[in-house]
Amino acid sequence: MSRPPVNPAGPAPEPDPAESGFPAGTGADKFAPGPDAERPRGIVVIALIVAAEATALLVAAAWYGYELLTGAPVLSLGGAIFTLGLLLAFSAWLYSVALFLFRGRRWTRAAALVAQLFVLTIAFPTLTGGVVLAGLAMLVPAVAALVLLFDKRVISYASRTGDMPPAL
Template sequence: MPGTGPATTRPTAVSLLAVIVAAEATALLVAAGWYGFQLVSGAPVLSFWGAVFTVALLLSFSAWLFAVGHFLFRGYRWPRAGALVAQLLVLTIAVPTLTGGYVAAGLGMLIPAVAAIVLLFRKSVIRFASRAGGTPPAL
């Protein structure tokens, strides 16, 4: 528990990191909503069920990122790995977006991802986010 661990106060870096992850989750949620709206409004798609799967995937990833941000904010250990994986996936989309000529969109993905990666490896974040899940053993 963060209140009983080595770091009793939540570092600003953890709060900022949780906000970045939540913003990325919100962006995925907006993309899913926009994609779903396009799907039901009759926009042409190559495969209807493929488009439904894409909406479900965007919603699933958004929910996962919201959970990562929430539990990272609370000081659990496991979301650090999830947040790092998410940032690396964002980088794999941001770099080709930048080189493809979409500078604003590419920077909009690249800057928060790099900032989150840097924050993930700060000592204060590692110290605070060290809570293990579950309850202590009975015996």
Template sequence: MSRPPAQPSSPSPEPGENGPSRRQDVPEPSSSHPRRPRPVGVLSGIVAAEATALLGSAAWYGLQLLTGAPVLSFWGAVFTLGLLLAFSAWLYAVAVFLFRGFRWPRAGALVAQLFVLTIGFPTLTGGYPLAGLAMLVPAAVSIVLLFNKRVIQYASRAAGSPPAL
């Protein structure tokens, strides 16, 4: 069975002739996604560091629960521990998929940074300036990087299954 010619105006080569070994209308395999810009790596690193800090807080909170630190409600404290662990896992997912170039983690990273800002300002003004700055500076840098045009251009891949063929 013969294939249609690659260009309708040119005749298709016969099997014995010196023709192209590859069809002309099939593009060469290449990366359709641009190279990862440096701000994406920095942003993913900041979000992963925040997730690690949250995981460390969860470990400290769980240790305090196990050693018998006084709490008003034990099940409320267990629920808080579960929330800390869930948010940490969510931030790790945001960091990984942002690094891969997906679109949805940008919104998740922005929401996380806004939460950090709402905790960082009272911490800064409440007598813990180093802890407040440790929260505010990475959050501010992340928000600026989230709106960098190279980050927006790179993180534009929609989630979905790859094409079958």
């Protein structure tokens, strides 16, 4: 189908809904939900998993900081403080990923995917090292989040663009 020529100096033409490529009422709009779209359960589950991982990192950071303050021997105090800072920063990053994933931001799917891959790289050696309960506690939620990240409803909800308020 050809279109008439458009003068670039003139006003932009109004979009014709009939030319969207989808017949009206076919449900094609469900792939580009608006800001009031219903939040899929998968988003809620992934956000809870990521928030739980962030909480676990925060608890680990608190325990690590307590050990530093009570005089646990370390080879390098600077390295130990840097490690504590990394634990706190990664925890804050995971909390923000969970929050903005819950809100449906695009960038959070990739961030959650990377976080789950990091968890898997720790879960498998933990399992093979004989600490089965801790390994399963890391492996099962990470696999569940990975599967849900590729659900079409989650992808659709977290791929919205346009009418969203600024992140910060």
